[in-house]
Amino acid sequence: MIDMSLLGIDIGSSSCKGVAFTVDGIELARASASYCPVTVGSSVEIETTVFREAVFNVILALTGQLSNDLVEALAISSHGETVIAIDKNGNATGPAIMNADNRAEEEAAWWEKTFGREEIYKITGLPLHPMFSLNKVMWIRNHRPELYAITNKFVSVSDYVLTQLGFPPYTDYSLACRTMAFDIHNRCWSQKILEHCGIPIEKLGIPLAAGTVVGKLSAEIASTLGLREGIVVALGGHDQPCGALGAGAIRSGDVVDSAGTYECLTAVSQTPMNSNKSLGYSLNSYCHVVPGKFVTLAFFPAGMVSAWFTKQFYCEEKKIEQESKKDLHTMLDENTMSFCPGPSGLCTTPHFAGSGTPYWDARATGVMAGFTPDTTIYHLYKGIFEGIACELAINISVLEEIIGPFGSMNISGGNSRSRFTVQLRADMTRKQINLLVNDETVCLGAAVLAGIAAGKYEDAEEAVEKVVRVKETILPDHQSQLAYEKQFDRYKLLYKSLGRFREV
Numbered sequence: 001m002i003d004m005s006l007l008g009i010d011i012g013s014s015s016c017k018g019v020a021f022t023v024d025g026i027e028l029a030r031a032s033a034s035y036c037p038v039t040v041g042s043s044v045e046i047e048t049t050v051f052r053e054a055v056f057n058v059i060l061a062l063t064g065q066l067s068n069d070l071v072e073a074l075a076i077s078s079h080g081e082t083v084i085a086i087d088k089n090g091n092a093t094g095p096a097i098m099n100a101d102n103r104a105e106e107e108a109a110w111w112e113k114t115f116g117r118e119e120i121y122k123i124t125g126l127p128l129h130p131m132f133s134l135n136k137v138m139w140i141r142n143h144r145p146e147l148y149a150i151t152n153k154f155v156s157v158s159d160y161v162l163t164q165l166g167f168p169p170y171t172d173y174s175l176a177c178r179t180m181a182f183d184i185h186n187r188c189w190s191q192k193i194l195e196h197c198g199i200p201i202e203k204l205g206i207p208l209a210a211g212t213v214v215g216k217l218s219a220e221i222a223s224t225l226g227l228r229e230g231i232v233v234a235l236g237g238h239d240q241p242c243g244a245l246g247a248g249a250i251r252s253g254d255v256v257d258s259a260g261t262y263e264c265l266t267a268v269s270q271t272p273m274n275s276n277k278s279l280g281y282s283l284n285s286y287c288h289v290v291p292g293k294f295v296t297l298a299f300f301p302a303g304m305v306s307a308w309f310t311k312q313f314y315c316e317e318k319k320i321e322q323e324s325k326k327d328l329h330t331m332l333d334e335n336t337m338s339f340c341p342g343p344s345g346l347c348t349t350p351h352f353a354g355s356g357t358p359y360w361d362a363r364a365t366g367v368m369a370g371f372t373p374d375t376t377i378y379h380l381y382k383g384i385f386e387g388i389a390c391e392l393a394i395n396i397s398v399l400e401e402i403i404g405p406f407g408s409m410n411i412s413g414g415n416s417r418s419r420f421t422v423q424l425r426a427d428m429t430r431k432q433i434n435l436l437v438n439d440e441t442v443c444l445g446a447a448v449l450a451g452i453a454a455g456k457y458e459d460a461e462e463a464v465e466k467v468v469r470v471k472e473t474i475l476p477d478h479q480s481q482l483a484y485e486k487q488f489d490r491y492k493l494l495y496k497s498l499g500r501f502r503e504v
Contacts, residue, residue, distance in 0.1 A: 004072040006456065007062060008246075008446030009055060010239060011078035011157050013037070013099055013261055016054035018062050019443035020071065023456050025467025027438060031061035037098045044101040048084050048092035051157050052164045056225060063226030073232035073454035075211075075446040077242040078158035080178030083136040085151040090163030094147050097136045100353045102362045104135035107142070111135070115196055118279065123193060124177065125184045125274040125285040125294075127360055132180035138197055151203070158236055159205045165233060166221050167214045171205035174238040174295075177286035179204070184272050184286050184294070210237040210289035211449040234453030236446045237289035240264050240297055245448055246441030247410045248468035250290045250460045255399075255406050257425070257433070258441070259415035262356065263302035263388060265395055266295050267403045281398040282360035289449060290460045296403060298395035300356035302388045303415050305366060308352065309384055313377060332381055333420050339378040343483055346370040346383030347491045349498070350391055358398045359495065369494060385421045386484075389428035390491040396429050408432035410470070412441035419474075427480040428488065437469040444468075 005020045005028050014036065020028040033054040037046040055076065063071065081099035086092055097103075108130040111120060117128040126132060133154065141148040156178070159169045176182040176189070181204065183190040189201050208214075212235045219229040236242060240258060244266040247256040251268060258264045267273075273285045273296045284297040310328060348368045349355075355364035368383060400406065411433050416422055426433045438444050448463040457463035 004070055005066065006447040006451045006454070007059070007071050007074035008443035008448075008450065009058065009074065009076040009236070010242070010440065010442035010446065011051060011055065011076065011161065012239070013079050013082070016051070016058050017440060017443055018058040019440050019447070020062050020066055021444060021447045021467070023451060023466065025438060025444065025469070029062050029065035030440065031058045031065070033057050037100070042102045042105070044098040045095040046098060048094075048096045048160065051096065051161060055161050059225045059227070071227055071231055072456070073234060073450035075234040075236040075450035075453070076158045076161055077236040077239050077442050077446040078156060078161075078175070080156060080175055080238045081131050081133055082157050083133045083140075084155050084157065084160045085140065085147060086153055086155060086160060086163060086169065087150065088152045090160070090169070092160070093151050094144070096157070099131060101136065102130045102354065104130040104139040105362070107135040107138040118276065120180065120193070121274055121279045123183055123185075123190050124180050125272050126177070126180050127279055127282040127284070128180075129360065130362060133178060134180045134193070134197065134199065137199060137203070141199075153205060154203055155205045162214065162233075166218050167233065169205045170208050170212075170214050170235055172210040172212075172235045172237040172289065173207055173287040174210060174241045174289050176205065176207045178238055182207070182286075184274070187287065208235055209291060210235055210241075211452045213453045232450065232454045234450045236449055239442045240266050241287070241289040241295050242445035242449070243412060243442040244268065244295060244445070245289055245460060245464070246438065246443070246445030246468070247412050247436060248464045249410070250293065250464055252293070253403070253406065255409040256441075257392070257409050257411040259302065259411060259413035261301070261303040261307075262299050263392060263415070264297055264299035265392070265399055265409075266297055267399060269294050269296060269403060273402050275402070278402050281358040281402070283357055283399070283402060289445065296399070298357040298399045300350060300391050300395065301353045302350050302391070303413075304352045305348075305350040305384050305388070306415065309381065329418050333418050336378045336382050337420060339376055340382045343487050344379040344383040344386055345372065345487065346375070346379060346386070347487065347494045348383045348387030349495060350384070350387050357395055364498070367494065367498060370490075385424055386428075386487065387491065388421075389424040390488055392425055393429045393488065394492070396431065406431075408434060410434045410436055412436055412439050414439075422474050423477070423480075426474045426476040428484060430476045430481060432476070433474045434470045435472040435474065437471045438467070
C-alpha cells in the first residue's frame, strides 16, 4: 500500500523550508532553500521572484525524495508584514518590502496623531509600528506613486506564491491580521481603518479561513513541481499560529515557544487579549489558524544574533562542519560547556532589528556588556544565549499578567536543537520545556491544515492527537537559577540604561 503524504511549506524571512509528513505526523522528507534580503539603513528588500523560486525548488526537492509516495495535499505558511505589490496577472511590480523594514516611521506617526494607537489596538490587536504592512503600503503611495498606480493588489508572501501556483491572491485571517488593517472581531478588512487612510479594500487580498481549499493544481503547474495533477491546495496561515498548531497549542491556556530568527511565545485563548494593559506591553493578539481561537504573541529578535555571531567568528569551524558533517552548534555547545561551565558574566541584548515586546522600540540595538580579560569567545557565545533566555523570561512575566500563569510549554524551531540553550531557557524562566519529535512545527501546522482540507482529519483536535509528540522534557535546575539571579538583575537594568543612552 502506498502511503499518502501531506506537504507543509514555511516561507521564512531568510529561508524556505518544506517537509512531507504522513497523516500520522511521521516525517518522510525535508528540504530548504536560503536567501538574503538586502538592508540599507531602515530599508530591507528582496527580489520578489526569490520567494517563488525558493518554494518551487523546495517542492521539487521534496518530490524527488518521495519516489514511493504520493502527495495528496499541500499548504503554505509564511512570515507576516512583508509586502509584495502585484499586477492583475500576479506578477510583482517591485521588490518585496520585508517584515524587518522600518522605513514607514512617518506613516506610523501619522496614525498615532490622527487615529490613536488605542483605537488601532482595539480593532486589530496590534500595537502601532512601522513594520506592519498597511504602513508600508501607505509609504509606497506617498513616496512611490508610480508603483502604487500600477499595482493591483498588495499581498503577503504566501498570497503571492498562491498566484504563482495559478490561484487568486487569497489570504487567511491570521496573515491578514499582520497588515494592521484587519478587524479581528469580525474577521474582515476594517472599513474604518481603510477609509481613514484612503486605501481601497480592492488593493488587498481576499480573506478566507485557514485550511480552506483554494483549488487543485493544474497539470502544467503540477508537472513543473514534480507532482500529479489535482493535488489539493489549502490556505495556510501566518507562521506563528501555524507553528502553534504544529506544536499542539490549540486550546485556551496552551503556550509554545518558537525559537527561530525571532523568538516568539504564542498563547492560545478563546477571545482576543487586546486590553489596554496588553497594549502597554505591546503584545500582539489576533486570529489563530484554528477556528474560533485567538493567539497572543510576545516576541523579540533572537536567532539572527547567533547567526551573525557564527558567521563573523566561526568561518574555520564552518569549513570543519562541512568537511566532517558534524553540526557546528554541537561543536560550539561542547566547547562552551568545557570553557564556560557557569554564567558568562556578560549581558547581551539581542535587539538586532529593534526590540520586540514588551519594549517595542524600533531604535533599540544589540549590546554586549561585562567584558573582562578572562572573557573568551565561548563566553561571548554563551552570553548571546543567556541574553535570549533573559529576554524570554521578561516576556513570559508580562504574558502571564495577561493570560494567567502556566507551568510548561512546548518548544520548536532551529534554535531549540541545542540542548544546553534550551536548559538555559528553562533555568532562566523556571518553566518546564518540552522538546518535540517534529521540530519544524510551522511546516507540520501547514501540513495539518492541508490534511483538514483534504478530509484526512475531522478537525485540529484530531490532527494534534495524531501528529504532535513530545521527545524530551527539560526541567529547570535550581542551582543554575540561583547562579543566574544577579546576571538577570543586571540585564534588566541594562536595557533601561540603554533607553536613556539613545535619548542623548
